[in-house]
Amino acid sequence: MNMVPAGASALDLPAAMAAAAAEIDAALDEVLPRVEGDEARLFDAMRYSTIGGGKRLRGFLVLEGARQFNVSRQAALRVACAIEMVHAYSLIHDDLPAMDDDDLRRGKPTNHKAFDEATAILAGDALQSHAFTVLAAEATHPDPAVRIELVRMLAHAAGPRGMVGGQMLDIMAEQSCGALDESAIGRLQLLKTGKLIEFSAEAGAVLGKAAPSQRQALGAYGRELGAAFQIADDLLDATATTEEVGKATAKDAGAGKATLVGLLGLERARLQAERLVAQARDHLDGFSERADMLRALADFVIARRN
Amino acid sequence: MNMVPAGASALDLPAAMAAAAAEIDAALDEVLPRVEGDEARLFDAMRYSTIGGGKRLRGFLVLEGARQFNVSRQAALRVACAIEMVHAYSLIHDDLPAMDDDDLRRGKPTNHKAFDEATAILAGDALQSHAFTVLAAEATHPDPAVRIELVRMLAHAAGPRGMVGGQMLDIMAEQSCGALDESAIGRLQLLKTGKLIEFSAEAGAVLGKAAPSQRQALGAYGRELGAAFQIADDLLDATATTEEVGKATAKDAGAGKATLVGLLGLERARLQAERLVAQARDHLDGFSERADMLRALADFVIARRN
Numbered sequence: 001m002n003m004v005p006a007g008a009s010a011l012d013l014p015a016a017m018a019a020a021a022a023e024i025d026a027a028l029d030e031v032l033p034r035v036e037g038d039e040a041r042l043f044d045a046m047r048y049s050t051i052g053g054g055k056r057l058r059g060f061l062v063l064e065g066a067r068q069f070n071v072s073r074q075a076a077l078r079v080a081c082a083i084e085m086v087h088a089y090s091l092i093h094d095d096l097p098a099m100d101d102d103d104l105r106r107g108k109p110t111n112h113k114a115f116d117e118a119t120a121i122l123a124g125d126a127l128q129s130h131a132f133t134v135l136a137a138e139a140t141h142p143d144p145a146v147r148i149e150l151v152r153m154l155a156h157a158a159g160p161r162g163m164v165g166g167q168m169l170d171i172m173a174e175q176s177c178g179a180l181d182e183s184a185i186g187r188l189q190l191l192k193t194g195k196l197i198e199f200s201a202e203a204g205a206v207l208g209k210a211a212p213s214q215r216q217a218l219g220a221y222g223r224e225l226g227a228a229f230q231i232a233d234d235l236l237d238a239t240a241t242t243e244e245v246g247k248a249t250a251k252d253a254g255a256g257k258a259t260l261v262g263l264l265g266l267e268r269a270r271l272q273a274e275r276l277v278a279q280a281r282d283h284l285d286g287f288s289e290r291a292d293m294l295r296a297l298a299d300f301v302i303a304r305r306n
Numbered sequence: 307m308n309m310v311p312a313g314a315s316a317l318d319l320p321a322a323m324a325a326a327a328a329e330i331d332a333a334l335d336e337v338l339p340r341v342e343g344d345e346a347r348l349f350d351a352m353r354y355s356t357i358g359g360g361k362r363l364r365g366f367l368v369l370e371g372a373r374q375f376n377v378s379r380q381a382a383l384r385v386a387c388a389i390e391m392v393h394a395y396s397l398i399h400d401d402l403p404a405m406d407d408d409d410l411r412r413g414k415p416t417n418h419k420a421f422d423e424a425t426a427i428l429a430g431d432a433l434q435s436h437a438f439t440v441l442a443a444e445a446t447h448p449d450p451a452v453r454i455e456l457v458r459m460l461a462h463a464a465g466p467r468g469m470v471g472g473q474m475l476d477i478m479a480e481q482s483c484g485a486l487d488e489s490a491i492g493r494l495q496l497l498k499t500g501k502l503i504e505f506s507a508e509a510g511a512v513l514g515k516a517a518p519s520q521r522q523a524l525g526a527y528g529r530e531l532g533a534a535f536q537i538a539d540d541l542l543d544a545t546a547t548t549e550e551v552g553k554a555t556a557k558d559a560g561a562g563k564a565t566l567v568g569l570l571g572l573e574r575a576r577l578q579a580e581r582l583v584a585q586a587r588d589h590l591d592g593f594s595e596r597a598d599m600l601r602a603l604a605d606f607v608i609a610r611r612n
Contacts, residue, residue, distance in 0.1 A: 033467065038475055038478070038490070038493075039466065039471045039474045039475055042466055042470065042471060042474035043466060046466060089431075093427055093428075093431060096427065098422075098423035098424045099424050099427065116404075117404035118404045118405050118477050119474070119477075121399055121402065121405065121427070122399075122470050122473055122474050124431070125395075125399060125430070125431075125434065125470050126465050126466040126470040126471070128431065128434055129434065129461045129462075129464045129465030129466070129468075129470065130461070130465050132438050132457055132460075132461035133461040133462055133465055135457075136454050136457045136458035136461060137458065144451040144453075144454040145450040147450075147454045148442050148450040148453045148457065151438055151441075151442045151454065151457050152439065152442035154438075155435045155436070155438035155439040155442060156435075156439055158435045159435030159436050159439055160339050160345065160349060160352060160432040160435070160436055161339065164348065164428050164431050164432040164435065165345045165348060165432070167428055168345045168347060168348035168428050169345055171424050171425075171428075172344070172347065184344070
């Protein structure tokens with residue numbers, strides 16, 4: 001599996017992702033509260049887990065989706081910031097002692113290790129609120145109908161019938177020692193990581209007031225991509241080292257986590273991920289060469305080593 | 307201090323609050339996910355801390371504010387649900403072992419005692435998202451500009467420059483053993499509880515597309531009311547029993563909490579609360595007798611014993 005697909009060799013995806021990550025970091029620096037005043041510790045903790053270090057897969061999807069519809073860079077960057085803040089909040093809470101109890105994230109101490117548990121809980125809570133503050137602001141889009149649609153989508157993708165629902169399923173699967181079948185694992189992962197990735201892929205179409213068919217195609221692309229990404233993540237957990245990925249690995253098997261890799265084995269899981277990537281690319285058939293970066297990204301998610 | 311002000315003796319505030327609480331509970335039952343499916347535990351925990359037991363001060367403010375402008379009952383109830391969900395989420399997280407470590411809330415075990423810490427963290431997170439889902443839905447108001455304004459206000463009131471900022475200040479004040487002056491305590495409490503109460507009082511004016519002056523008057527009423535309410539809460543902590551209020555009392559002094567009661571003493575704090583209540587009522591001068599319940603509420607917050 002090559003990182004760059006045939007016919008798109010002029011694309012330098014890693015460089016594009018790095019440039020987007022830097023741009024998103026600069027935008028996050030703008031929209032997050034300055035570290036000053038009596039609440040400086042909270043603002044510091046919010047920034048610690050949000051700015052720097054991530055691959056920015058979700059933010060990159062927003063920017064590349066928006067590129068299909070000539071959306072203003074400012075609008076796309078603000079939505080990218082919102083989704084990255086929600087993602088960061090979910091990681092902070094996921095890493096807490098009462099949840100996954102992790103010490104390392106993106107190659108540095110987790111939020112509650114760098115600060116303390118109370119601050120980490122509050123930083124996560126504040127990042128969720130702040131994501132909606134950023135979406136709701138007029139700077140995100142002049143049309144309130146566009147902004148409220150983004151709020152509706154993000155609140156649903158993050159909420160009890162989205163990411164948080166998936167986190168609950170994940171915890172319960174662990175307690176029942178991973179006795180889930182393939183369809184239950186698929187649903188868990190669709191909720192836990194798929195919904196936010198679907199949002200990210202679809203958001204640009206909302207910003208660009210795209211035709212429903214185009215919006216649906218990007219959403220479907222995001223769903224398949226998210227599922228492939230999750231399998232790739234589990235494959236990494238099973239095969240890569242802590243140094244490569246910047247967080248603890250080989251945790252899933254030990255924790256009795258329900259993953260497709262555990263259920264299907266490495267090779268069948270890898271084939272499944274490749275099938276999903278092909279399906280993701282198919283959803284982009286109606287798009288021009290402006291979608292080549294999204295096509296390359298689909299291949300990249302299962303080729304990456306971190 | 308009478309509970310019912312002169313000239314409003316026909317008002318039965320406690321009965322009105324009880325009726326509103328029942329109506330809000332029924333609306334919460336509608337908008338919260340049913341307890342079914344594999345995530346039932348999450349939905350159960352969300353409901354456990356949201357439906358039943360609260361005074362519904364915030365929800366009542368939304369309903370009474372909306373009454374001034376002939377807002378539809380459905381719209382007002384949905385906003386009341388959203389603010390009560392945010393309030394419930396903040397209590398769940400506040401009660402966690404890493405925060406205030408409380409076992410009792412509204413006369414029953416706190417969420418993490420009834421369920422577990424991980425579930426409590428997730429239930430709080432999901433309630434915050436779900437509040438925005440409820441606000442963003444078309445059923446809340448046909449005009450997207452109204453819905454996005456409510457989202458903007460609530461996200462700000464709940465976020466790092468509102469409630470969560472106040473919670474951070476509160477924790478830091480405890481660690482520095484309550485050495486705050488009157489103005490720092492006032493700011494802490496404005497953020498921690500005042501902002502959501504201000505939102506509640508103002509929301510009806512937004513739903514009713516009221517004139518800016520009326521919207522500002524209701525917001526100012528909410529700010530003064532919130533400040534009075536906080537002093538009353540601290541007075542209760544200092545003087546009432548656990549049985550009366552349904553949660554642990556006399557905790558503030560032991561925990562070195564920064565309160566005006568601790569700084570000013572019981573009598574001066576009580577006078578300060580009465581001054582705030584008078585100011586709150588003054589902001590309602592431009593309103594008709596339809597605001598009598600809001601006037602009565604101002605007196606009630608400092609007269610209550612639970």
